[in-house]
Amino acid sequence: MQGLSPMSELLQGPLIHRLPDDALLEVFGAYYGTLRPRFTLSDALRLSDVCHLWRALARRLPCFWSHLKLNVTNREVDHRAAYWLGLSRKSTLFIAIHAMYPSPSYLTEETEEDFEARLVRLAQVLQPDMNRWEFFSIRLQTQNVDLFLQHCSTDNYMSHLKTFKADYIEGDDSTQIPVCLRNIPYDRPPNSEVNISAYCDRHIPTFASNFGRAMTSVSVDLGPPANTFTLPIPLLHLRHLFISGIYDLNHILASLYLPSLESLKLHDMDCTNLVVDSILEIFRRCHSSLSHIDITNDEGGAEDINGGLDIPNEGLIVLTSLKYCCIRLSNSNHLLRWLVLSHIEALNIANVRFDIAYPLISSSTRLRTLTLDDIYGPTTPALFLPALTILNIGTSFHLLDLLLAPELTSIKLRGTKVSAGRHTSLEPLCRYVECCTLPLRLLHLESVDMNDVQFLWCMERLTELESLTLAHTNVTDAAFFTLAKPLPASSGAPPSWVLPRLRKIDISGNDYLDPPGFIEFIASRNGPGGMPAEAPEQATVTAKRSR
Structure with missing residues (x-):
């Protein structure tokens, strides 16, 4: 049998050997582009070790080396x-x-x-x-x-x-x-x-x-x-500073000069008096540039409940550009009592006496988002918050009796576990709903003590609600069997439904809520004619049984 021609031998070889040099270079270039910026010299050496041809071609690609x-x-x-x-x-x-x-x-x-x-x-x-x-x-x-x-x-x-x-x-x-x-x-x-x-x-x-x-x-x-080091460190153009996990911050903060600082984030620290003094000094120096503050550590219960810290009459720090403030320390009074937040838009504070929290909350007419956890001590008359749309409260539900927020669209209430010794009741929310006509779109209730009557009473009055979360509450299936039926018709009007605009519902960890009641409620919203025009679009269920 006659031998194959060189061209025939080439065509019968592996495809990779039949590719012209330019095509192989294109393949190598695509390989580099896929791995960049993780490409390493080892990747280039692996290609060049395949054969003499590949080694010669790899050396023609400067990016490989x-x-x-x-x-x-x-x-x-x-x-x-x-x-x-x-x-x-x-x-x-x-x-x-x-x-x-x-x-x-x-x-x-x-x-x-x-x-x-x-x-x-x-x-x-x-x-x-x-x-x-x-x-x-x-x-x-x-x-x-x-x-x-x-x-x-x-x-x-x-x-x-x-x-x-x-x-x-x-x-x-x-x-x-x-x-x-x-x-x-x-x-x-x-x-x-x-x-x-x-x-x-x-x-x-x-x-x-x-x-x-x-x-x-x-x-x-x-x-x-x-x-410690004593030389001042000028960082004239630094705008964002984030320090986490260094418990003795004083030797760092006291040495920094940060005239352009806009954002300060300090997490997981030991908030000693020296550290507080250093933070306050940064606030004083950057009072006109700071727009974002986020200071947190491992939170404990409120300390010095009976007082011990007076609100200063002079030397207050007015943070004129601050829009967002989160201060959640085991005792936040030491920092917050010095601050004036006249332009704040989002405020998140925890473990604070009410007399210190009150001027912070009330000083800005631009406040849109408010998060309060463990606010304690005697309270004063109502707080009028004309721009507030989002309210998050942890354990301090009594503050609802003081707030007047006509634009409120979102409320999240997080209490202690119902099984704990101190319950956090739904009653303050019921009183708030009774006194105010709310355009509420979102309601999140977590570890809130309620009975079915209270729950249904609130739901009947929140006609604009679109999103509902119930986590670790003691609501039962009886409440959802009731929600699955329309309200009785009156004066010739057609039957109406509780929560007619509800689009999303999230249920988790409710020990007294069994699947049948919830399933019937969902089925009622997705059934044939006569049901609400706007049915829930999403429902998530997490079963948790501890009884």
């Missing part, structure tokens, strides 16, 4: 970096430098001088291409990060750099090293695009002015509290 993950404990790291940089040509670079700890056995005899010399050589290899860096991260011991940055710096602008990460690793015997300022010797052109993110562990980075102005995100992880 632009993601350099460089392990400084490798003795050839500087030579490899130089080779890959040559293949990357003019592509923007993604560089990650690290050291494998603990060092491999073949490096145990290497001196620190040898390691540092190799790190300097690597810095010198990378330095000429710094203008191409888009992403840079380094994770080494502190002295080695400083050494690298010293030898890999430039007087030119780094126009493409968008992400900078530095993780300063301390030795086992240096757990008490104080937090320090670390200069990052890079800069951006004046008026360059604002798009830089910076991340730093264990130390606080300082940046050149243009670099700082172009920054939109800064994340600093300082670890456990160390010795």
